[in-house]
Every structure is written in C-alpha cells, then in structure tokens.
Amino acid sequence: xxxxxxxxxxxxxxxxxxxxxxxxxxxxxxxxxxxxxxxxxxxxxxxxxxxxxxxxxxxxxxxxxxxxxxxxxxxxxxxxxxxxxxxxxxxxxxxxxxxxxxxxxxxxxxxxxxxxxxxxxxxxxxxxxxxxxxxxxxxxxxxxxxxxxxxxxxxxxxxxxxxxxxxxxxxxxxxxxxxxxxxxxxxxxxxxxxxxxxxxxxxxxxxxxxxxxxxxxxxxxxxxxxxxxxxxxxxxxxxxxxxxxxxxxxxxxxxxxxxxxxxxxxxxxxxxxxxxxxxxxxxxxxxxxxxxxxxxxxxxxxxxxxxx
Amino acid sequence: xxxxxxxxxxxxxxxxxxxxxxxxxxxxxxxxxxxxxxxxxxxxxxxxxxxxxxxxxxxxxxxxxxxxxxxxxxxxxxxxxxxxxxxxxxxxxxxxxxxxxxxxxxxxxxxxxxxxxxxxxxxxxxxxxxxxxxxxxxxxxxxxxxxxxxxxxxxxxxxxxxxxxxxxxxxxxxxxxxxxxxxxxxxxxxxxxxxxxxxxxxxxxxxxxxxxxxxxxxxxxxxxxxxxxxxxxxxxxxxxxxxxxxxxxxxxxxxxxxxxxxxxxxxxxxxxxxx
Ligand SMILES: Cc1cc2nc3c(=O)[nH]c(=O)nc-3n(C[C@H](O)[C@H](O)[C@H](O)COP(=O)(O)OP(=O)(O)OC[C@H]3O[C@@H](n4cnc5c(N)ncnc54)[C@H](O)[C@@H]3O)c2cc1C
Ligand SMILES: Cc1cc2nc3c(=O)[nH]c(=O)nc-3n(C[C@H](O)[C@H](O)[C@H](O)COP(=O)(O)O)c2cc1C
Ligand code: FES
Numbered sequence: 001x002x003x004x005x006x007x008x009x010x011x012x013x014x015x016x017x018x019x020x021x022x023x024x025x026x027x028x029x030x031x032x033x034x035x036x037x038x039x040x041x042x043x044x045x046x047x048x049x050x051x052x053x054x055x056x057x058x059x060x061x062x063x064x065x066x067x068x069x070x071x072x073x074x075x076x077x078x079x080x081x082x083x084x085x086x087x088x089x090x091x092x093x094x095x096x097x098x099x100x101x102x103x104x105x106x107x108x109x110x111x112x113x114x115x116x117x118x119x120x121x122x123x124x125x126x127x128x129x130x131x132x133x134x135x136x137x138x139x140x141x142x143x144x145x146x147x148x149x150x151x152x153x154x155x156x157x158x159x160x161x162x163x164x165x166x167x168x169x170x171x172x173x174x175x176x177x178x179x180x181x182x183x184x185x186x187x188x189x190x191x192x193x194x195x196x197x198x199x200x201x202x203x204x205x206x207x208x209x210x211x212x213x214x215x216x217x218x219x220x221x222x223x224x225x226x227x228x229x230x231x232x233x234x235x236x237x238x239x240x241x242x243x244x245x246x247x248x249x250x251x252x253x254x255x256x257x258x259x260x261x262x263x264x265x266x267x268x269x270x271x272x273x274x275x276x277x278x279x280x281x282x283x284x285x286x287x288x289x290x291x292x293x294x295x296x297x298x299x300x301x302x303x304x305x306x307x308x
Numbered sequence: 309x310x311x312x313x314x315x316x317x318x319x320x321x322x323x324x325x326x327x328x329x330x331x332x333x334x335x336x337x338x339x340x341x342x343x344x345x346x347x348x349x350x351x352x353x354x355x356x357x358x359x360x361x362x363x364x365x366x367x368x369x370x371x372x373x374x375x376x377x378x379x380x381x382x383x384x385x386x387x388x389x390x391x392x393x394x395x396x397x398x399x400x401x402x403x404x405x406x407x408x409x410x411x412x413x414x415x416x417x418x419x420x421x422x423x424x425x426x427x428x429x430x431x432x433x434x435x436x437x438x439x440x441x442x443x444x445x446x447x448x449x450x451x452x453x454x455x456x457x458x459x460x461x462x463x464x465x466x467x468x469x470x471x472x473x474x475x476x477x478x479x480x481x482x483x484x485x486x487x488x489x490x491x492x493x494x495x496x497x498x499x500x501x502x503x504x505x506x507x508x509x510x511x512x513x514x515x516x517x518x519x520x521x522x523x524x525x526x527x528x529x530x531x532x533x534x535x536x537x538x539x540x541x542x543x544x545x546x547x548x549x550x551x552x553x554x555x556x557x558x559x560x561x562x563x564x565x566x567x568x569x570x571x572x573x574x575x576x577x578x579x580x581x582x583x
Contacts, residue, residue: 023531023532024530024531025530026529026530026531026532030528030529030530030552031528031530033528034528046532051576052575052576053576054546054547054570054574054575054576054577054578055532055535055547055570055576056570057568057569057570058522058523058533058534058535058536058567058568059523059568060523060532060533060535061523061525061531061533063352063353063354063379063525065351066351066353067353068353068354068525070525070531070533072531072532072533075532075535075547075576076576077576078576212568212569220353221353250349270353271353272526272530273353273354273355273525273526273527273530273531274344274353274354274355275344276395276526276528276530
C-alpha cells in the first residue's frame with residue numbers, strides 16, 4: 001500500500017510533503033521545465049516587498065563546504081508586479097502558493113498583508129521576519145521577541161482569511177523557543193524554520209570579504225543539524241504548533257529527520273540550485289523511507305523522535 | 309541528466325571533454341551547460357557553467373574547461389566511462405544576423421570555446437567572419453587551428469608575444485573592423501576584455517554581442533546570484549540575471565563600469581534614507 005504523503009500546515013492541506021523554500025525557486029515558473037509545479041506541496045515565493053528592489057552588489061554568493069553563503073538582498077519586482085505576473089502565473093497553473101513577505105518596518109508588513117488578503121490564489125502567508133528593521137538600526141525582527149510579535153500582530157490584524165500565517169524564524173538567536181512563543185502569542189498559525197545563519201568568507205588574495213554585501217546567509221546541508229535541533233526544541237515546547245521545516249534537506253532521509261523532529265512538511269532550498277528536480281525526488285524518497293520503516297502515513301511520524 | 313564521458317584530453321592549458329548526451333537536442337552558439345561536480349553526496353552543491361563547445365544533436369556535447377578551483381579540479385580527474393550530471397542547453401545564445409553581413413569574432417582564452425560553432429553558423433548565413441583570438445600566453449589560446457578552418461581570417465594576440473601579435477585583442481580590432489567594414493562583433497572572454505571590445509565596436513559603428521561570465525549558483529534563473537546592470541529597451545537599468553536573460557547581452561546595453569555594483573539609478577536601487 002502506498003504511504004499517505006499528504007501533509008497539513010494548520011488549515012492548509014497539502015497534496016505533497018515537499019515545498020520550495022523562499023528565495024530558492026523564484027515564483028515557481030523557472031522550475032516548470034523540471035517538473036509539474038502543481039504537484040508540489042506548495043511553492044513558497046521569494047520574499048516580496050512593497051517596492052521593486054535591486055538587491056545587493058555582486059558577488060552575491062560563495063560556495064562553502066556542503067553549503068553556500070548568499071547576500072542577494074531581497075531582489076524583487078515589488079508587490080504590484082508580483083500580483084500581475086508571478087501570482088497570476090501560479091494561479092493559472094493551479095499551484096498551491098504560499099506568499100513570503102518582507103518589510104523594512106512593521107507597517108510595510110501590514111500593508112503587504114492587507115493587499116494580499118484581498119486577492120485570490122494566496123493559500124498561505126510566510127512572514128519573513130528574518131530581515132532588518134530599518135527603523136531599529138537594522139536589527140533583524142526575528143532576533144527580538146517584541147519586534148517579531150509586533151510584525152505578526154500587525155499582519156494578523158488585517159489578515160481575515162483562513163489561509164495560515166507562518167512566521168519564518170532565524171536561528172541566529174540565543175533562544176529560538178522564546179521567539180516561537182512570542183509569535184504564537186501574537187497569533188501565528190505556524191512557523192517556518194530555519195532561515196539562513198549569518199556568515200562570512202574572506203578572499204585572502206584581495207584581503208576583503210568575498211561577498212558584495214560582506215556578510216551573507218549560510219544555507220545547505222552544512223546547517224541541517226542546526227535546523228533539526230531548532231525544530232526539535234520548538235516542537236518540544238509547542239507540540240501543537242505546525243512547523244514547516246527547512247535547512248539543508250537533500251534527500252528523503254534528511255526530510256524524515258525533520259518530520260521526526262516535529263515538522264509537518266518541509267521546504268527544499270539550496271539543494272534545488274544543484275538539482276532542480278529535488279523537491280519531487282525528495283517527496284518520492286520520503287515515501288520510500290516511510291514505507292521501508294512500515295509507516296502508513298507521513299502524519300503519524302510528525303514529532304515521533306520526541307517519544308524516545 | 310546523466311552523461312557518460314566519452315573522452316577527456318588536454319588542449320594547451322585546457323581540457324576538452326566529450327560527453328554522451330542523447331537527451332540534448334539543438335544547441336545554439338552561446339548556450340551553456342551546468343555540470344555537477346564532486347559526486348553524489350559530496351560537499352560541492354553548485355554546478356559549474358561551461359560554454360558548449362560543440363554538439364551533435366541527440367548524441368553528444370563537448371566542453372572546454374580550465375582546472376581552476378575545487379570543482380573544476382575534480383572534473384579534471386574524471387576519466388572516460390565516468391558518469392557526470394549536466395543540465396543543457398541553458399541561457400540565451402548569440403543573436404545571429406538575418407543578412408549576410410561582415411562579422412568579427414573576438415575571444416579571450418577559453419572564451420573561444422563556443423566560437424567555432426558560431427563561426428560555422430555565421431558562414432552558413434553567408435557572413436564574412438574574421439576572428440581575433442587572444443590570451444596571456446600561447447598555452448592559453450584555444451581553437452586557433454579549428455577556427456582557421458572556418459573563418460576568413462584568424463588573428464592571434466598574446467600579452468607576452470609567445471604567439472601572434474604581442475598585445476591585446478583590442479590592439480588589432482579597430483583596424484579589422486574598418487578594413488572589412490564589419491557590422492557585428494561577437495565576443496566571449498574575461499569581463500575587462502568584453503568591456504574593451506564593446507567600446508571598440510561602438511566607436512567603430514558596429515553592434516556587439518558579448519557572452520558575459522558572472523558567478524552563478526543555480527544557472528536556471530531562481531536564485532538572483534548572477535546579476536549585472538543591463539539597460540533595457542525602455543532605457544531603464546535593471547539587475548538582470550546572466551543565466552536566463554544572458555549570458556549573451558548587447559555590448560552597448562551592459563553598464564560595464566558598474567558591473568559588481570548596483571548603480572544608484574537602477575530599478576529598485578536603494579534610495580537615500582534606505583529603501
Ligand atoms: C556562462 C558561462 C560560461 C563559462 N564557460 C566556461 C568555459 O567554457 N570554460 C571554462 O573553463 N570556464 C567557463 N566558465 C567559468 C567557469 O564556470 C568557472 O571557472 C567555474 O565555475 C569555476 O569553478 P571552480 O570549481 O573552479 O571554482 P570554485 O571557486 O570552487 O567555484 C565556486 C563557485 O563559484 C562559481 N564560480 C567561480 N568562478 C566562476 C566564474 N568565473 N564564472 C562562473 N561561476 C564561477 C562556481 O560555479 C561555483 O558555484 C563559464 C562561466 C559562465 C558563467
Ligand atoms: C539564494 C537564497 C535566497 C534566499 N532568499 C530568501 C528569501 O527571500 N526569504 C526567506 O524567507 N528566505 C530566503 N532564503 C532562505 C531559505 O528559504 C531557507 O530558509 C534557507 O536557505 C535554509 O534552507 P536550505 O538550506 O534548504 O536552503 C534564501 C536562501 C538562499 C540560499
Ligand atoms: S545563477 Fe541563479 S539566477 Fe542566475
């Protein structure tokens with residue numbers, strides 16, 4: 001008997017357990033030559049902002065052992081163009097869509113949520129609070145329980161839709177459970193974790209940081225154990241909170257670790273760059289991993305590692 | 309797709325790799341291939357981009373590469389019969405003229421890899437094709453003999469004078485354009501060379517098409533790593549992706565002086581006081 005791989009994130013039912021990770025699949029269109037995007041759990045779009053944004057200077061990436069650093073700087077077309085082009089394409093192709101939003105300040109998050117609440121085709125909202133708050137000397141929202149909660153409260157107050165609101169958490173904090181508690185109190189339906197870890201590579205020939213943005217976000221299998229740990233901790237503290245897990249997932253076996261730690265579904269990020277078919281492959285592999293262990297469904301395995 | 313390596317052999321400072329590629333159909337000059345390195349489960353996640361040197365549709369493709377960093381050094385250790393994973397063809401190729409005009413091809417080092425294919429295409433359209441190949445030194449030249457077999461003329465330059473004219477490609481280019489009344493210049497090579505070539509072309513009233521080389525993470529347009537400032541038809545500068553909007557761009561549309569930066573007048577550039 002085939003394993004039931006359907007998953008859920010709060011009220012959102014997903015036909016497959018693997019999603020794309022924000023910033024690692026644009027808005028899905030480019031992946032269509034590698035697989036049927038409508039069969040993915042969902043596409044999580046690149047974080048969109050109000051205004052068009054050029055991003056940072058290049059070089060924007062450096063390969064690192066089992067990972068990479070990026071300093072893209074949220075390059076994107078702005079919400080208007082996003083609705084007209086990207087969201088329209090996703091809707092036309094019946095793609096389950098979680099829109100990731102990012103703001104320079106609390107109000108911008110609210111404004112984006114207000115706009116997205118009024119349009120069709122948004123199946124979920126991922127609030128990327130792992131970006132700098134221009135009004136607080138660039139401190140990252142997700143690193144402060146108060147500003148993280150402010151963003152979520154503001155989004156929640158204008159979000160009159162059943163589609164779940166997820167907060168995307170940064171692992172660059174002393175206590176990720178504290179941040180999770182504070183966004184839950186502010187009204188999120190779930191959390192996405194983890195975002196990248198801040199890193200740096202230095203070019204010793206030129207004696208300067210290699211990336212145009214100097215620092216960058218570390219992603220890929222190198223950060224996987226950090227992600228599994230963070231998810232395990234948050235699930236232990238908040239066992240009923242839906243978690244979308246990500247961070248270096250490369251195989252179905254990796255994905256199973258995330259599910260066992262407490263994730264209800266997983267996003268595939270950096271690995272897509274080397275293997276654009278990975279989100280589909282990993283879903284298949286996850287099915288085999290579950291089957292070979294005698295499980296009938298994905299949902300029965302969520303958080304199972306906490307029982308032993 | 310998985311491809312069996314048919315052969316790998318040194319050519320000067322480079323390696324010439326021929327791959328069985330039954331799934332790759334038509335390849336146009338300027339298309340590139342993205343090659344996985346390091347083996348399954350290895351520590352290098354990102355593909356390496358190489359111009360497609362030659363192809364036989366439904367049979368094989370060929371690349372020329374320089375062992376350089378970790379990934380290309382690994383690739384150099386592969387032997388005939390080994391299997392590697394590629395995605396090809398990728399990118400926007402050179403735009404070919406509709407009329408049989410006079411063209412110059414300029415290439416630096418392994419930038420010559422796609423140029424035999426291009427020269428053949430241009431010749432088959434009745435174009436005159438003059439070629440300038442440049443490199444730091446003789447061992448870093450590529451394709452001289454092959455291009456001599458296709459082009460109307462081949463001029464070689466080396467920085468150290470070990471082959472051909474001592475100097476840069478741009479030292480001989482203006483005269484060539486003027487002599488043959490060339491209307492289009494096709495270029496591939498290091499960015500400073502492309503910048504200089506684009507300027508010479510413009511100063512001499514010729515169009516230029518430049519295949520740029522920007523660091524790429526995905527090669528398929530999803531990551532926004534490979535951007536450079538390009539002026540659009542509407543006159544607006546955007547940070548365009550070289551993997552899907554390029555790698556070939558009109559030379560007069562690249563903001564060469566601003567490559568590696570975000571010009572302050574670019575679409576979505578940070579404004580004073582933040583975004
Ligand atoms: C469109 C295009 C066509 C190219 N054609 C050829 C060719 O025909 N022959 C050839 O020898 N080389 C070519 N290159 C350059 C080649 O991709 C790099 O030399 C190679 O990626 C370096 O990998 P590495 O493992 O040696 O270096 P590493 O430093 O280990 O690479 C680390 C990462 O940076 C990226 N990177 C590093 N340098 C470059 C670079 N110069 N350009 C793009 N990505 C880079 C790699 O893809 C990798 O993801 C081309 C590049 C592009 C963008
Ligand atoms: C190039 C790149 C761009 C990213 N852009 C975003 C983004 O716009 N918004 C966001 O919330 N996360 C972004 N991320 C983080 C990923 O969504 C993901 O959380 C992280 O990379 C860990 O997963 P991975 O190791 O599978 O990539 C980006 C990651 C990469 C590598
Ligand atoms: S390399 Fe990823 S968008 Fe071009």
